[in-house]
Amino acid sequence: MNPESSSARAALDPLPLHELAAQLRLGFIKVLATSGSTNTELAQLASSGAAGHLSVLFSEHQQQGKGRLGREWVTPAGSAITVSVLASPGTAMEPQSLTWYTMLAALAWSQAVEELAPVKARIKWPNDLLAGDRKICGILAQLVQTPQGFAVVVGTGFNVDQEASELPVATATSLRLASGARVDRGELLAEYLRRFTALDAAFRAVGGRSTAPLAEYADLSLRDLVAARLATLDQEVRVEFPDGSQLLGRAVQLAEDGALVVEKAPGQSQRILAGDVHHVRRADGKYA
Structure with a gap:
């Protein structure tokens, strides 16, 4: 790792994120230095009633992160985004609609990436995001029971600043490698949360029906929007x-x-x- 990489990996400033939480009316944003698993910790908070709809847990260094098949996901501190978001829509939709939140999150990430970097991000079914033909992001959704009913915790591990030698497999990449430039992690996380909350609001407004037209998206449905980006x-x-x-x-x-x-x-x-x-x-x- 070169000195420039190390200096670029400063911890995120939580103040802009807390301001964003107020702007987007999030449940909360908690910024942790370390976490065993943001999904596990947020699920526990949700189950106890301590976390509400659109609560967000971010960790600079996740020590026990897991992918969909239980694979370990560990990254150098300051090089990635490890974040979980709670979607707890209550009676706004049927519990089966919660299965769409993996794709909703992937769509939000793809929109955020293309807003900030010259990279066309595509969705790989069922839970990855691609830059070219390499994985840049993995998403893991976990159903939880809360005092308000069923909810889903959507966790993301996003490779932002890794060098090739820091990636676990040859089929992975980072946003830095894919774009040829550095993207600020705080800006990327903020843009993702904006996109996620907008899609969540539109999806809840149609009762969680994946084929219902979304007025805010030119009357395209969530399924339409995802399918258009599905590699x-x-x-x-x-x-x-x-x-x-x-x-x-x-x-x-x-x-x-x-x-x-x-x-x-x-x-x-x-x-x-x-x-x-x-x-x-x-x-x-x-x-x-």
Whole structure:
């Protein structure tokens, strides 16, 4: 790591984030130096009633972060964004609509990235964000029971400033590597929260219906908005299941419940739910 990298990794100033919390009417923003897992800690606060809708927990250094399949995710301090947001809409939508918050968060991140960097960010079903054909961000959603009903904690691990030698796998990248320039982590986090809260408000306004037109988004639905950025669609894919079996086909549609529809042969398709799969990769072996 060069000296310039080290000097660029100062801790976030919490004051602008607290001002943003007031502006966006968030439940709270807590900025921690270290955390075992922001998802676990925010879920505990939500379950006890100590965290309400749109509460945010950010950690400079997450020590026990996990991905969707339980993989460890640890980064150099100050090089990434590790943040969890609580969506607790109460009676505004049915609990099954909460499954869309992984895609809603991915959409918010993609919008935020393109606002601040010359990078086209695309969504990889079911829970990643890509820059090119490399993973830049992973998202993990966790359903929780709160005093107000079911809610979801949406955690993100976003690679912002890592060098290639600091990335865990060859299929990963960072925003710095993808854009060729540094992006301020505080600005990126703030833009993400603006986009997330706007999408959340629009989604709640239509009762959590993924196909309902959103007035604030040119009457496109949440499903429309996600599908337009979904790198997985129109690709030949290999779906790997936990039992070792595989499905080869073409990803042709994002279903109303967020399932991926894969066409195995003309006129023969299968719906794939995120919780049922181990991996979904392109059939040519590329990550995207």
